[in-house]
Structures are given as C-alpha cells and as structure tokens.
Amino acid sequence: MDTNNTHKTKCDLNLEEDVSIHIFTASAAMVGVCLTVIGLLRVALTIRGGVTLADDMLALDAFLFLASCILSYFALRTRSSRRMHRVERWADSIFITGLVLMVSVCAIIVYEIV
Structure with missing residues (x-):
C-alpha cells in the first residue's frame, strides 16, 4: 500500500x-507572437495612419508571458x-491573465482596423 502512495506522489510530481x-514553452512562444503582432500593427498603422x-x-502582454515563462522555469x-x-x-x-489580455487585444484590433 505504501508503494501506491509513493507511486501516486511521483505521478503527481511528473504531472x-x-x-x-x-x-514554459507556450509562454515563450507567446512572447514571440506578441512581438510579431506588434511589428505587423506598426506596419499597418504606418501605411494607414492612426x-x-x-x-x-x-507589449504588456509580452511582459506577462515573459514573467510566466521565468516562473515556470524556476518551478x-x-x-x-x-x-x-x-x-x-x-x-x-x-x-491565463496574458491569454485574456491577448483576446482583448484581438477584439481591439478587429474593431479598430475594420
């Protein structure tokens, strides 16, 4: 019975x-996504003005994802x-906060550019 508890603890730790x-990997990728979209917005705004x-x-979202990435690395x-x-x-x-902010940014982009 003790081996089951030990095994369960190891499984929980692995999970x-x-x-x-x-x-770690998703938040690092999301930093790149934020930077890419910032660049695309800058190009679109330069052409279109505004x-x-x-x-x-x-930019704030990129910092949130960076903080998440660093914390998961330390974990x-x-x-x-x-x-x-x-x-x-x-x-x-x-x-999760960064993802919610990202969706908010998507809504702003859709309704400002169109």
Missing part, C-alpha cells in the same frame, strides 16, 4: 512538471515540491 514544461492602444497592450528548477507547486500556480495564473 506538475509536465504542466510547468507546457507553460494610433492604436493594441500595440501598448501587446522546473526547484527541488521542493511545495515551492514548485506554489511557483507553478503563479506562472499558470499569469499565463
């Missing part, structure tokens, strides 16, 4: 590590499972 890896709040929001590097879980939770919350 938490998997979540941290996914947050100012938008979307690129400023995307992967820490030895304490309790600390790892806490840091991972922060990374996850910041990542």
Whole structure:
C-alpha cells in the first residue's frame, strides 16, 4: 500500500512538471507572437495612419508571458515540491491573465482596423 502512495506522489510530481514544461514553452512562444503582432500593427498603422492602444497592450502582454515563462522555469528548477507547486500556480495564473489580455487585444484590433 505504501508503494501506491509513493507511486501516486511521483505521478503527481511528473504531472506538475509536465504542466510547468507546457507553460514554459507556450509562454515563450507567446512572447514571440506578441512581438510579431506588434511589428505587423506598426506596419499597418504606418501605411494607414492612426494610433492604436493594441500595440501598448501587446507589449504588456509580452511582459506577462515573459514573467510566466521565468516562473515556470524556476518551478522546473526547484527541488521542493511545495515551492514548485506554489511557483507553478503563479506562472499558470499569469499565463491565463496574458491569454485574456491577448483576446482583448484581438477584439481591439478587429474593431479598430475594420
């Protein structure tokens, strides 16, 4: 019976590590997406003229994804499972906040450019 509890704990730790890896890779990719869209917006605004709040929001969004990426990296590097879980939770919350902001930026882009 003890081996089941030990095995379950190892599985839980592996699952938490998997979540941290996914947050790490996805948030790093999202920083690149934010930078790409900022560049595209700058080109579109130069051609069309005008100012938008979307690129400023995307810059903030890139920093949120960067913070999430760094926190998930630290969650992967820490030895304490309790600390790892806490840091991972922060990374996850910041990542979700960044996604919500990204959707808001999408709505702004759609209704300002059209």
